[in-house]
Amino acid sequence: MKRLILLFTFFIGINAFSQTDEEVIKSIYDTSLSNGKSYEWLDHLSRQIGARLSGSLNAERAVQWTKEELENLGLDKVWLQPVMVPKWVRGTKEYAYIETSSGETIEVNICALGSSVATPALGVKAKVIEVHSLDELNTLGRENIEGKIVFFNRPMKATLMNTFNSYSGAVDQRGSGAKEASKFGAVGVIVRSMNLRLDDYPHTGNMNYGNTPLNQRIPAAAISTNHAELLSSMLKLDSTVEFYFKQNCKQYNDVLSHNVIGEITGSEFPDEYIVVGGHLDSWDLGDGSHDDGAGCTQSMDVLRLLKLSGIKPKRSIRVVLFMNEENGLRGGRKYAEIAKQKGEKHIFALESDSGGFTPRGFSFDCSNEEFNQVLNWKPLFEPYLVHSFVQGGSGADIGPLKDGNVVLAGLRPDTQRYFDHHHAANDTFEYVNKRELELGAAAMTALVYLYDKYGVK
Amino acid sequence: MKRLILLFTFFIGINAFSQTDEEVIKSIYDTSLSNGKSYEWLDHLSRQIGARLSGSLNAERAVQWTKEELENLGLDKVWLQPVMVPKWVRGTKEYAYIETSSGETIEVNICALGSSVATPALGVKAKVIEVHSLDELNTLGRENIEGKIVFFNRPMKATLMNTFNSYSGAVDQRGSGAKEASKFGAVGVIVRSMNLRLDDYPHTGNMNYGNTPLNQRIPAAAISTNHAELLSSMLKLDSTVEFYFKQNCKQYNDVLSHNVIGEITGSEFPDEYIVVGGHLDSWDLGDGSHDDGAGCTQSMDVLRLLKLSGIKPKRSIRVVLFMNEENGLRGGRKYAEIAKQKGEKHIFALESDSGGFTPRGFSFDCSNEEFNQVLNWKPLFEPYLVHSFVQGGSGADIGPLKDGNVVLAGLRPDTQRYFDHHHAANDTFEYVNKRELELGAAAMTALVYLYDKYGVK
Known part of the structure; x- marks a missing residue:
């Protein structure tokens, strides 16, 4: 009325x-x-x-x-x-690959997230745990996360008319993924790009560490949606695949x-x-x-x-x-x-x-x-x-x-x-x-x- | 109400x-x-x-x-x-250039309009008369048109919200330009592409000769908007520039x-x-x-x-x-x-x-x-x-x-x-x-x- x-x-x-x-x-x-x-x-x-x-x-x-x-x-x-x-500053171009248990490597497209720390100079390599939400980290706990790279792979929702709502519904993984994963001893974070399309571009964007002490901050990068799909498929076949990435970004x-x-x-x-x-x-x-x-x-x-x-x-x-x-x-x-x-x-x-x-x-x-x-x-x-x-x-x-x-x-x-x-x-x-x-x-x-x-x- | x-x-x-x-x-x-x-x-x-x-x-x-x-x-x-x-069938790729009075040639992007006849096998070269409407042909009359290539250069109107209306307002040049120009003895027709943007692509589309006898049909081509602008500028500087084009399209x-x-x-x-x-x-x-x-x-x-x-x-x-x-x-x-x-x-x-x-x-x-x-x-x-x-x-x-x-x-x-x-x-x-x-x-x-x-x- x-x-x-x-x-x-x-x-x-x-x-x-x-x-x-x-x-x-x-x-x-x-x-x-x-x-x-x-x-x-x-x-x-x-x-x-x-x-x-x-x-x-x-x-x-x-x-x-x-x-x-x-x-x-x-x-x-x-x-x-x-x-x-x-x-x-991003520094030199990031480099990343997936390594199978037989030692085969497949290069993938990543980019450091804004405000992220660098990896160690020679990069970081670890097993991967795929998760779909920040809550899931709590369920998995330290025993499943410590020493691993956490791979956040919840896609933006395709069925919303306004894609900014799809973005809002997924971007917590990028913003807070590293902060939360570091609490359980993760050594790095890879986040599915905020992109509704399947393609080869990694999408950067800001993240923040909140109150995480400097020496506990872990590096965070985005991976292209195509390579997120690839990594997820590979993990389903073999949960022991490892992920390597190297980035030398720096906050001045x-x-x-x-x-x-x-x-x-x-x-x-x-x-x-x-x-x-x-x-x-x-x-x-x-x-x-x-x-x-x-x-x-x-x-x-x-x-x-x-x-x-x-x-x-x-x-x-x-x-x-x-x-x-x-x-x-x-x-x-x-x-x-x-x-x-x-x-x-x-x-x-x-x-x-x-x-x-x-x-x-x-x-x-x-x-x-x-x-x-x-x-x-x-x-x-x-x-x-x-x-x-x-x-x-x-x-x-x-x-x-x-x-x-x-x-x-x-x-x-x-x-x-x-x-x-x-x-x-x-x-x-x-x-x-x-x-x-x-x-x-x-x-x-x-x-x-x-x-x-x-x-x- | x-x-x-x-x-x-x-x-x-x-x-x-x-x-x-x-x-x-x-x-x-x-x-x-x-x-x-x-x-x-x-x-x-x-x-x-x-x-x-x-x-x-x-x-x-x-x-x-x-x-x-x-x-x-x-x-x-x-x-x-x-x-x-x-x-x-379009046949081999069309070829066209503008020739200045000093003999310099500048290649331009054209494409034959659908249903057009071919040019003579060695192409056609003639002076150019620029017009902005079919009506303008009548005003110019045979004395200004005979033996020339008519260049239709009225742009699509930028200020309409629905670009299909801009299209409707310009496409008569493409559809009927050759039919009308041939009545005054033109030897060919070049039409500004139906494109609101300035770029290098010629845009084809259908034209028709109506009742024009077979032996009076003249070839018609579209020119990219960038090259339409170029040709128009050159004509303003020197009305004696010539246009050459060659196309071997055919109706089966x-x-x-x-x-x-x-x-x-x-x-x-x-x-x-x-x-x-x-x-x-x-x-x-x-x-x-x-x-x-x-x-x-x-x-x-x-x-x-x-x-x-x-x-x-x-x-x-x-x-x-x-x-x-x-x-x-x-x-x-x-x-x-x-x-x-x-x-x-x-x-x-x-x-x-x-x-x-x-x-x-x-x-x-x-x-x-x-x-x-x-x-x-x-x-x-x-x-x-x-x-x-x-x-x-x-x-x-x-x-x-x-x-x-x-x-x-x-x-x-x-x-x-x-x-x-x-x-x-x-x-x-x-x-x-x-x-x-x-x-x-x-x-x-x-x-x-x-x-x-x-x-x-």
Whole structure:
């Protein structure tokens, strides 16, 4: 019944938006599709700069280049916000094989997980115990685990529509597998890649040791889904097969980096802020095109598209390219910390960090009343096949802004292809479609336009 | 207001579908995503068989193989329906270059358009006149066209959301360009590829000469969008540049081919037919994965998914793999002709021929009353992000079934990437995503299930 009332609100409360809004949004879409810059920027960021792991030279090149590009847009302010970030380095390429009881070796594709320690210099070789959950470790106990490599092999669930839910349901193995396995004396951890597809790419991503003492930390790596299947099959035939791997990744001291911020200052309410952003750092295996070069260049284009569409924002609109989402979230925390220090009133923040695919909707982290406001705008997005407005998460980098007043939102692109590429060597520019990227930038610009015009009711 | 009434219908007329339907559809989706066969079939069709132009050996291999696969499903009947089809052969690879007034030559990527005649054996070389519409030919007249190659260079419109509309708005140049240009004495036609992206692939597709006498037919080819831009730029600098091209394609006499048909005979109303299908033929440059191997293997899986979900159809469900959509539509016409001869009552036909991308909705060619019926089912599809139910076209192959009684429908996948691949050498298996394909098969199965259960009201 509640739904019915909402529908009435739409038919009766027709002044929730105006005819002009339809025209402005049409103009935004037309401009993005015929004169967008997100794709050209992404081409440079991905293919001229490349992977941008926090603390790397490339991350700093990306900071400098995006700052220059924002300056070229003629915004009211562009600046760098200093933030100390972790610096983890993969080192030379990992090497791994399965060794049968007869001594035959089969090389397999692995990559160290972010924040993992190295193996001993000559690698580690041990028998393997396959498990499917963290709970299973407790059941197996020290007698079955000590001295072994724990192989976490629970696949992402194929039957969920939103693949981010499949990810959430499996990623505990990657995040906490090593921490938990070390409690039972495991010597290493191999985790099935977070990938719904069977292929040869290992997918990295962050893990953490929690309070595990330094000398008890064990190395952790991801294995490609094809090789996870292979290892599992071999273990079924012969539980004595051994696994060898070698990685020499290293955690260094924190280093200085920056969030990149550009602003159009509001004409009526300059002290009310709207943020649109993505994260500028990426993992180091691909070029970080979908995660999250796409979100960065879309966010940059939001301010450009507003200008090109002749919109003079009432409120201050900021693009923020956050540093270090992948292995620390330091940029997101720093931005929120400074905003709080300065007493800046943020009314709306939107993040694009789910890939550059066709936009399907937005998710909103806000009150029911605030959600009703955006539901009234939904018909404005339907001509552009942006159908799905839901309450839920927003984006990791803007999360720290949450204070009970700001509306947080995330762009929700189509998710079916995302985990084919996520954190892997094939997260590269060629898998981004120009129009899909531009449609995302347009949808984001339209939503920012509406929040700027009407504020949060 | 009409919309409001419909919404009331949904809330009051809650028995338009049952709780069970939700469960059955969930089961169909789960089965498709965890145990679908469309992708495995498409792998074989694309990579073991390959391109399947009507009249080619590969088209016959595809006929035989799909027949065997349908037989393996244990359907009630599987048969081949004979149909005579045109046989056009590309011959050796085309060759083309632009020649500047100083004699410099720049090779460019072209491909003969389907049904085109060859050039003279040594090729044709002439000055070029660039035009942007068929109307412009009349304005230019014989004095500007005679003896020249007409270069049609109107791009597909970037600002439309549905790229099939961009296609419809540009494809007259390909279909009728040669026929119209020959009236003014042109010696050949070069058409900008039907592609929204700037890249190096020429895109073929059918053209026709209408009543043009045989000896007045001029050769027609598509040029890649990058080279269309190049040619246009060069013409702006120097209108005397010449264009050379050579192609030795040939139209042979019609040959015998087949539609492939499989049937589950209905348990209650065996004389009422529901058809689900795609077209088995493809162009010859890629392997026809999106156009329309995807639609074929999705349609095959509809019958398999019904069986696996334990559904015993009341009505007779047929999968039809139509031959010769691309350059003749003979298969679609033959199927409808035989159905009419036999007095078969078709109540619903669904085609998938818009690529194997994420399904966004369906379009329906039916009466308003019939459309209201399917609108009642729309909530069943929303959990699967199939949001867009519209009245419009259905599919070329099922079009001939139209008789005022049958409801015709087309699966509407996301269109943004489709014309990057359509009719080009990069319409290949690697660009099809397994989950997206399976989601399409599931959506189709769900719709067939509902029409089988409830019939057409």
